[in-house]
Amino acid sequence: NFPAIDPLRVTLGFYDLGLSGYEADDFLFKDQRIVSELTGSHSITFPFTPGTCKEHVNRLVLGIKNLSSSFVVNRKKQGMKCGELKPFNDINMQLTPREAFFAKKRRVNVKESIGKICGELICPYPPGIPVMIPGELISEEALNFLLQAKACGATVSGTSDPDLSSLVICDV
Numbered sequence: 001n002f003p004a005i006d007p008l009r010v011t012l013g014f015y016d017l018g019l020s021g022y023e024a025d026d027f028l029f030k031d032q033r034i035v036s037e038l039t040g041s042h043s044i045t046f047p048f049t050p051g052t053c054k055e056h057v058n059r060l061v062l063g064i065k066n067l068s069s070s071f072v073v074n075r076k077k078q079g080m081k082c083g084e085l086k087p088f089n090d091i092n093m094q095l096t097p098r099e100a101f102f103a104k105k106r107r108v109n110v111k112e113s114i115g116k117i118c119g120e121l122i123c124p125y126p127p128g129i130p131v132m133i134p135g136e137l138i139s140e141e142a143l144n145f146l147l148q149a150k151a152c153g154a155t156v157s158g159t160s161d162p163d164l165s166s167l168v169i170c171d172v
Contacts, residue, residue, distance in 0.1 A: 119169050
C-alpha cells in the first residue's frame with residue numbers, strides 16, 4: 001500500500017560489500033557495460049523498461065555476481081564515510097546566476113573558498129544535480145558534501161578543477 005513504490009525500478013545497496021554506489025556503478029559498467037539510472041552513496045537504481053530484454057537482465061545478474069565475488073572477500077570498508085552524505089539547507093544566494101556569470105572571478109584554494117561567492121556550477125555525477133551554483137555563498141556544509149562525494153567515487157563536473165583542490169569564486 002505504499003504509493004511511491006515503482007515495480008519497474010530496482011534499487012540495490014552495496015554497503016555490506018564495503019562499496020559506495022559510485023564504486024559499484026563503475027565496476028558494473030566496466031564488467032558488463034551496465035548503465036544505471038541513479039547512483040547514490042550506498043546504492044544504485046536500475047530501470048526496467050519495455051525495451052529491457054532477458055539479455056539485459058542476465059547481464060545485470062552476472063555483473064552483480066561478479067561484483068559480489070570480487071569484493072566480499074577483498075575488502076570491507078571501515079566505517080564507510082559515504083553514509084554521512086546528507087542534504088543541507090544553508091543555501092544563501094548573494095548574486096543572481098547572471099550577475100555571477102559576468103562578475104570578475106579568480107581561483108582560490110578549496111580551503112579558502114568557504115564564505116566566498118561561487119563562480120561556477122558544481123555537480124557531482126552521478127546523479128548530476130548541482131550542489132553549488134554561480135552566485136551562491138560557499139558553505140562549509142556544501143563543500144564537505146562535494147569533497148565526500150568525490151572521496152566516495154563521484155565525478156565532479158562543471159568545475160574548472162575536477163579534483164576540487166581549488167574553486168573559482170566571484171571577486172566582488
